[in-house]
Amino acid sequence: MQYSFQRFKCSESNFTWFQEESAMARMMAGPMRTNMSDAYSHPSPGYSYSRNSSNISAYSHTDDEESAAVGSTPPRQASRFAPRPPSSPLLNRLSMKKNVDVSYATNKSEEQELELMKEKYSKLLLGEDMSGGGKGVCTAVAITNAITNLYATIFGTCHKLEPLPPEKKSMWRREMDCFLSVCDFILDPSPTEQTMPGGHGNEIMAAKPRMDIMMNLPALEKLENMLLDILDSFHGTEFWYADQKKQSFDNTNSNSFHRSEDKWWVPVPCLPGNGLPERARKELQQKRECANQIHKAAMAINNALLGEMDVPESYLTTLPKTGRQSVGDVIYRHMQTTEQFSADHVLNSLNISSEHEALEIADKVEAALYIWKRKVNVGHTKSTWDMSLVSDFMADGDKNTVLMSRAQSLLLALKHQFPSLSQTTLDTSKIQYNKDVGQAILESYSRVLESLAFNIVSWIDDVLLADDAAKKGN
Incomplete structure (x- = not known):
């Protein structure tokens, strides 16, 4: 191990041993960074944990000469070139204050960045409610x-x-x-x-x-x-x-x-x-x-993450009773046709002229999709002794399954035709009511890259x- 101190030439071996022990004490007394601070400080050395002036001054009340030398070492600075402080406790404190002031002057920009990061993390912990009343x-x-x-x-x-x-x-x-x-x-x-x-x-x-x-x-x-x-x-x-x-x-x-x-x-x-x-x-x-290609990859990741998020109950309570009320008669007529369904044909017949209009249609189709999906799930969970009702439930379930599949195809075709389409009402609701921190980071990261x-x-x-x-x- 290479110690950060100068070995003084002395004929007595005890003095050399004392210098090594003092160096080890200085190394062990240095600021230790926890795992959490390591994770937050690796981009810039200015964010690593360092002992402040009040903590340093606590070491200056000892009368021992070598203990004063340990306490007077500036944060994260090598002590090999630092002068030895005087033995007087009062002079020790004055010398330490001078060293700390010099360290603060040289690291002024890093401290400003650290204060900025403290402010940002405070907002995160407070949930953007700066009153601290728990309403964030x-x-x-x-x-x-x-x-x-x-x-x-x-x-x-x-x-x-x-x-x-x-x-x-x-x-x-x-x-x-x-x-x-x-x-x-x-x-x-x-x-x-x-x-x-x-x-x-x-x-x-x-x-x-x-x-x-x-x-x-x-x-x-x-x-x-x-x-x-x-x-x-x-x-x-x-x-x-x-x-x-x-x-x-x-x-x-x-x-x-x-x-x-x-x-x-x-x-x-x-x-x-x-x-x-x-x-x-x-x-x-x-x-x-x-x-x-990067845009497509980021969009695919974002769509997959949004698909894994839970649908908020507040969104489901605002849905109409039927999918027909949501999409309207024109789109519903295309979706329930007995002929071969083509999502591109439906979009061409709608003559969508702007992304705003496309977003409105996407909201309606997505709402109808979850209406039919909920009916399919309810039909699977119902049980009855009347066989005629069972057959009716099976027929309605098959119909809702077909409509749900066609709504998914129409929604994908709409997003493919308008790749810069804004987030739908369901997407914004998922983001607003999401409580999974990992999903929140991945979703927002992929969205800004997209x-x-x-x-x-x-x-x-x-x-x-x-x-x-x-x-x-x-």
Whole structure:
């Protein structure tokens, strides 16, 4: 072991032994980090546990010279270059205060970040109820809101294909690591075989990571790294951006395309007069395909997680009595047809013109789906001695099963036709009333990655459209 102190040359071996013992005492008296603080502090060394000034001063009341040397060591600093403090207790306290002040001055930025993290974790523990009256939301909803707000803070103002600023990337990784570190302590007990010293086996309960976290969290972290790598690759590009409002006053010879009024806040990509070179366009298309695949993967994970969440009772109580009342006569007529059912044919006949209209239809179909599903479950649990009623229940159950299956097909086709469709009423209800912290972290993490991937695809499409317009103009 290499000790962090200077060995003084002395002819007496006892003095050398005393120095080694003093060094070991200094090492053992250093701040010890618990497992929980390790999990929350690994992104940045500034978040590790360190003894504060009040705790340090408690060691300065001893008259022993070497004990004073131990107490005067600044937090997380090597003592090999620190001067030996004087033996007077009063001077010891003054010397320690000076060292602590120097340490605080050098770690001012880290302390500010630590205070910010304390504030965030206080909000999580209080459930966003700063009065402390216990009226806040549950921990799962608080973490969901925190991850969503963090994404809005970091990526809400990003509308260009450019690397993420270092300070924003550092903030994103640091705070996301803190949120995701909660998953390290979500464990499931599972039986495992342990060999005893005598040679015989014994079954014990061992804690293992929960299956949904073990399967989804590494995949989501990989998708996040790929998205950030895509953004980092857009440096020194052959296109640039101009403000759409100022573009009409710009008399440059660059080519750009005019976006519709619904995205007036997004900057417009501009290209040279002859457009992008073939090599640059090919690389751009490859990045678009990669981001599109990431979007599909994140969306699939998010849909699977939402499907595993429990349906809130408050949502079920608001449903109509029949599925026909929910979807309306037009859609119900298509769904109960005796001919071969085609979800694409139904969507084409509805002539959906906007995503808002598509979301309304999705809410109605999803509500009807759970109405028919509930009737199927009720029909399976009913028992009666009247055989005629049994046959009626079987007929109704078969009909509801068919309608439920067709509603699922129609809902999937609708989401496939509108990939950027917002969350339905059922999805928002599941998130609002969810109390599983692990599911909350995975769902919000996959949702923000899905949104980021979709935005990157949209930004690349804007550049490709501008390139097409430039080449057509030539």
